[in-house]
Amino acid sequence: MTLVDRALAELRAAVTPRQPVEPVKGMTPEAAYGTVLPDGVGLYVHVPFCETLCRFCPYNKVRLEAGLADRYLHALRREVALLAPLLQKARPGSLYFGGGTPTLLPDLVEEIIGRAQDFGLHGEAAIEVHPCHAMQHRRCLRAFGRLA
Numbered sequence: 010m011t012l013v014d015r016a017l018a019e020l021r022a023a024v025t026p027r028q029p030v031e032p033v034k035g036m037t038p039e040a041a042y043g044t045v046l047p048d049g050v051g052l053y054v055h056v057p058f059c060e061t062l063c064r065f066c067p068y069n070k071v072r073l074e075a076g077l078a079d080r081y082l083h084a085l086r087r088e089v090a091l092l093a094p095l096l097q098k099a100r101p102g103s104l105y106f107g108g109g110t111p112t113l114l115p116d117l118v119e120e121i122i123g124r125a126q127d128f129g130l131h132g133e134a135a136i137e138v139h140p141c142h143a144m145q146h147r148r149c150l151r152a153f154g155r156l157a
């Protein structure tokens with residue numbers, strides 16, 4: 010391992026979150042996230058998948074593999090279900106998709122935009138895009154175009 014590789018590995022270890030804590034069975038969203046969310050809370054959805062991994066990139070990402078995205082979407086749905094009672098009270102003021110390359114998963118993007126609208130999304134919505142994924146961008150951008 011070269012010095013650069015070692016420095017990159019250390020950087021990744023420093024910025025990559027540890028394994029997420031599994032919600033305790035029966036835990037309420039209030040206990041998991043605090044009693045209330047502030048009105049206009051900002052939503053950030055991380056989509057940690059890329060077709061290829063760039064060596065310079067320190068962000069939390071893995072190569073997209075069959076089945077992995079489905080498992081991620083399943084976990085995300087559970088997270089949204091857990092948060093739903095709080096989000097219904099605190100209408101989201103912004104929605105941001107970061108990555109990774111969120112436009113690789115247009116189904117996920119469309120679904121989450123729909124859920125955020127159910128919760129009364131108002132304000133800004135944004136997504137990180139990769140210049141090499143024009144088709145997926147088109148679908149994602151159309152979903153953004155449907156926002157009021």
Ligand SMILES: C[S@@+](CC[C@H](N)C(=O)[O-])C[C@H]1O[C@@H](n2cnc3c(N)ncnc32)[C@H](O)[C@@H]1O
Pocket residue numbers: 059065066067068107108109110111137138139140
């Ligand atoms: C995390 S990427 C997400 C979007 C998409 N995957 C892409 O590569 O364009 C967002 C931006 O971060 C930049 N980036 C990645 N690693 C970086 C680094 N070490 N320093 C500065 N910018 C970086 C990328 O070039 C890209 O423009």
Ligand code: SF4
Pocket residue numbers: 058059060061062063066067068070108109110139
């Ligand atoms: S997030 Fe973007 S910059 Fe980072 S590995 Fe993926 S494609 Fe490369």
